Amino acid sequence: MTKLNSIYIIDDDPITIFGIQKMLKGVVECDEIKTFENGKVALDHLTEETKKNIEPPEVIFLDINMPIMDGWEFLEGLMQLNLKEKIIINVVTSSIDPSDYEKWNTFRINCLHYLNFKNKPIFRIDAADLKRINLAS
Amino acid sequence: MNSTKTGLDSRIIQQLPLATAFVDSNFILVDASETWYSLYDIPSEKAEVGIFSFFEGHEKCSSELLKEYLIGNDIRTIHHGKKSRENVIWFESTFAPWLDQNQNIKGTIVQTIDITTNLTRDYELERVQDLLNATAEVAKIGSWEYDLITEKLSWCATTKKIHQVPVNYEPSVSEAIEFYKQGYSRNKISMLFHNLMNEGGSFNERLQIITKNGEERWVAAGGKAITKAGKIIKIFGTFQDVNEQMLAEKRTKESERLLTTLIDNLPINVFIKDKDSRKILVNKAECEYLGKDASELIGKTDFDLYDQKVAQLSRDEDLEVMKTMNPMLGQETLNVRKDGSITHFLTSKIPLLDLDGRAYGLIGMSMDISALKQKEEQLRNLINVTAIQNKKLINFAHIVSHNLRSHSANFSMLLDFLSKENDELEKTRIMKMLSSASNNLMDTLENLNEVVEINTNVNLDKRKMNLNEGIERVQQNLSAFLQKNRAEIINTTPKAFTVLSVPAYLESIILNLITNAVKYHRPGESPKIVISAQKENDYNVLSVSDNGLGIDLSRYGDKIFGMYKTFHKNKDARGLGLYIIKNQIEAMDGRITVESEVQKGSTFKVYFSDKAQ
Numbered sequence: 033m034t035k036l037n038s039i040y041i042i043d044d045d046p047i048t049i050f051g052i053q054k055m056l057k058g059v060v061e062c063d064e065i066k067t068f069e070n071g072k073v074a075l076d077h078l079t080e081e082t083k084k085n086i087e088p089p090e091v092i093f094l095d096i097n098m099p100i101m102d103g104w105e106f107l108e109g110l111m112q113l114n115l116k117e118k119i120i121i122n123v124v125t126s127s128i129d130p131s132d133y134e135k136w137n138t139f140r141i142n143c144l145h146y147l148n149f150k151n152k153p154i155f156r157i158d159a160a161d162l163k164r165i166n167l168a169s
Numbered sequence: 170m171n172s173t174k175t176g177l178d179s180r181i182i183q184q185l186p187l188a189t190a191f192v193d194s195n196f197i198l199v200d201a202s203e204t205w206y207s208l209y210d211i212p213s214e215k216a217e218v219g220i221f222s223f224f225e226g227h228e229k230c231s232s233e234l235l236k237e238y239l240i241g242n243d244i245r246t247i248h249h250g251k252k253s254r255e256n257v258i259w260f261e262s263t264f265a266p267w268l269d270q271n272q273n274i275k276g277t278i279v280q281t282i283d284i285t286t287n288l289t290r291d292y293e294l295e296r297v298q299d300l301l302n303a304t305a306e307v308a309k310i311g312s313w314e315y316d317l318i319t320e321k322l323s324w325c326a327t328t329k330k331i332h333q334v335p336v337n338y339e340p341s342v343s344e345a346i347e348f349y350k351q352g353y354s355r356n357k358i359s360m361l362f363h364n365l366m367n368e369g370g371s372f373n374e375r376l377q378i379i380t381k382n383g384e385e386r387w388v389a390a391g392g393k394a395i396t397k398a399g400k401i402i403k404i405f406g407t408f409q410d411v412n413e414q415m416l417a418e419k420r421t422k423e424s425e426r427l428l429t430t431l432i433d434n435l436p437i438n439v440f441i442k443d444k445d446s447r448k449i450l451v452n453k454a455e456c457e458y459l460g461k462d463a464s465e466l467i468g469k470t471d472f473d474l475y476d477q478k479v480a481q482l483s484r485d486e487d488l489e490v491m492k493t494m495n496p497m498l499g500q501e502t503l504n505v506r507k508d509g510s511i512t513h514f515l516t517s518k519i520p521l522l523d524l525d526g527r528a529y530g531l532i533g534m535s536m537d538i539s540a541l542k543q544k545e546e547q548l549r550n551l552i553n554v555t556a557i558q559n560k561k562l563i564n565f566a567h568i569v570s571h572n573l574r575s576h577s578a579n580f581s582m583l584l585d586f587l588s589k590e591n592d593e594l595e596k597t598r599i600m601k602m603l604s605s606a607s608n609n610l611m612d613t614l615e616n617l618n619e620v621v622e623i624n625t626n627v628n629l630d631k632r633k634m635n636l637n638e639g640i641e642r643v644q645q646n647l648s649a650f651l652q653k654n655r656a657e658i659i660n661t662t663p664k665a666f667t668v669l670s671v672p673a674y675l676e677s678i679i680l681n682l683i684t685n686a687v688k689y690h691r692p693g694e695s696p697k698i699v700i701s702a703q704k705e706n707d708y709n710v711l712s713v714s715d716n717g718l719g720i721d722l723s724r725y726g727d728k729i730f731g732m733y734k735t736f737h738k739n740k741d742a743r744g745l746g747l748y749i750i751k752n753q754i755e756a757m758d759g760r761i762t763v764e765s766e767v768q769k770g771s772t773f774k775v776y777f778s779d780k781a782q
Contacts, residue, residue, distance in 0.1 A: 045575065047605065047606055047609075048579065050602060051579070051586070126574045126575035126578045128571075128574065129567070152574075152575060152579075153578035153580075153581035153582040153585075154582065155585045
């Protein structure tokens with residue numbers, strides 16, 4: 033059982049949120065799982081927390097298609113926060129559009145954080161989605 | 170000279186009025202009259218002189234010939250001439266034997282007269298006769314003559330030749346008339362001849378004859394009555410073969426008619442212009458196009474017929490063609506008539522050259538390609554519409570697959586949970602989620618259906634709607650929502666302002682714009698919405714402005730009206746609403762625009778077309 037301090041779930045679909053929460057229950061021990069209905073609410077919250085010197089979440093589940101602020105915009109905003117901590121970000125989408133995958137790849141290369149790409153439906157959350165495994169060790 | 174020896178009285182001889190000379194058998198002049206010497210222009214000498222010396226230098230009388238004549242014992246005449254300074258003097262000399270009392274030939278008596286004048290006259294007559302014959306021969310003009318007293322008809326050689334009868338043929342009047350072709354020609358000549366005999370006068374007619382060899386030929390027959398003491402005694406006439414001319418004329422007329430028929434019935438406008446671009450020939454199509462008779466168009470220039478600008482353009486083309494002598498071929502031109510109607514033409518202009526190779530005008534041909542142009546335009550529009558439809562379709566297909574996929578993903582996930590779940594309470598919860606997912610899917614399908622319906626409904630029932638009433642109705646329906654969000658609506662729409670719209674669409678448009686404005690308000694600021702309306706050209710424009718979050722148009726300009734996000738349970742997500750109303754507005758031939766500034770607000774403008782479909 034992995035132990036984490038904070039996880040963000042950013043998705044406008046409550047069923048997906050429910051699903052992720054349910055799947056997390058079996059694999060992680062976390063006191064603080066926060067959910068946000070779009071990128072903007074999440075980014076605003078994160079910005080506030082950073083100002084208060086509260087550590088960012090270790091893992092984020094991020095939807096792409098959301099109203100007001102989508103997943104990509106959230107990632108851009110996140111990069112501008114210049115966090116020291118590296119976050120594992122699981123991009124979760126029902127899109128099978130190749131252009132979305134390419135975009136994800138661009139972010140993966142340019143972003144300091146660890147980016148995973150997960151196509152819906154997801155049935156289980158792996159350890160790799162929660163913790164960066166140091167392959168060298 | 171001894172008169173007794175000769176038996177001549179020299180004094181009498183000298184006085185003879187005709188130039189006379191007495192020559193002995195030795196060809197020596199014995200005596201001669203004064204007129205002899207003066208005629209031959211030789212002074213009289215008493216010495217004996219040979220007769221030959223008088224004829225020296227004369228043409229057509231050699232000494233041999235003279236000798237022969239002098240020794241002959243019968244009367245002979247010769248013509249001889251002598252060249253003087255300017256002309257030839259012609260003489261006629263008669264030689265007669267000179268007999269003594271015993272009828273013995275003593276010599277010859279020669280008498281000479283000057284026949285120059287007579288000969289010239291003869292010669293002139295002969296020349297005229299020859300000329301006449303030659304003329305008749307060349308011009309094929311013959312003559313005929315009818316004597317009313319002897320009832321004899323005579324034809325000249327040429328007339329006979331035209332009839333192809335032998336030279337010795339002597340026609341009767343009835344035979345002559347029968348040469349004419351049965352029908353019009355024969356009837357006509359009979360009548361003309363009859364009239365001439367009875368009433369006099371003259372005629373000249375072109376008729377057809379059948380020659381002896383059976384050839385059909387055109388002739389010009391003329392006749393004139395000759396009267397004497399008030400009585401018609403003779404008819405004199407001409408007879409000319411005009412077959413070649415007639416056939417040539419006929420051919421010319423036929424080719425002229427062919428050309429006219431061709432030009433007139435060509436389905437393109439044909440015109441000929443002179444150096445000053447005045448029309449000198451127009452065909453039927455051109456007349457019909459301009460709605461005027463040919464007589465009204467001849468002499469007119471393009472300035473009289475078309476718009477000033479178009480006429481100047483055409484005149485410039487004309488000048489270019491005539492100056493360079495290069496034809497202008499298949500040029501697309503635009504004609505604007507005086508009434509403003511526009512026609513597209515495919516025009517060619519070809520220079521007309523005179524025999525010296527200078528352009529004195531041009532031939533123009535214009536084909537009306539307006540219909541073609543219109544088709545082209547329609548096709549282009551159709552391609553545009555198709556392209557837009559195609560884009561919409563791709564967008565739609567993309568959204569459909571994406572959204573349906575997200576629902577199916579949820580089903581898969583929830584069913585997977587359910588299959589592994591043992592806790593009854595949790596199972597119930599998952600079941601509830603499943604039914605919610607199912608409802609979402611239904612909603613999605615309904616929404617998709619709505620979009621499809623907007624795009625497939627061709628018979629839109631557009632009506633005149635009062636915009637103000639529409640806004641008030643929506644406000645009432647949203648009253649709870651507006652109150653909760655403390656939204657303020659300022660409606661400045663004129664009371665009587667109307668728009669042409671499908672009733673349901675109008676409400677959907679207003680509802681979506683207002684709820685969006687409220688939903689995307691700036692946090693901490695209560696939403697303030699200004700609704701106004703005004704007329705712009707053919708459109709009635711509804712404006713909805715808010716003081717909300719605004720949209721970064723440089724980033725999302727192209728996406729804002731696209732099917733942006735999801736048909737998830739929150740139907741009021743911005744993307745869908747705008748997507749639907751955009752479809753509704755476009756289906757009514759209108760359009761929607763947006764102006765926005767981030768953190769300031771947005772203004773949506775809906776253009777309702779004023780035209781009924």
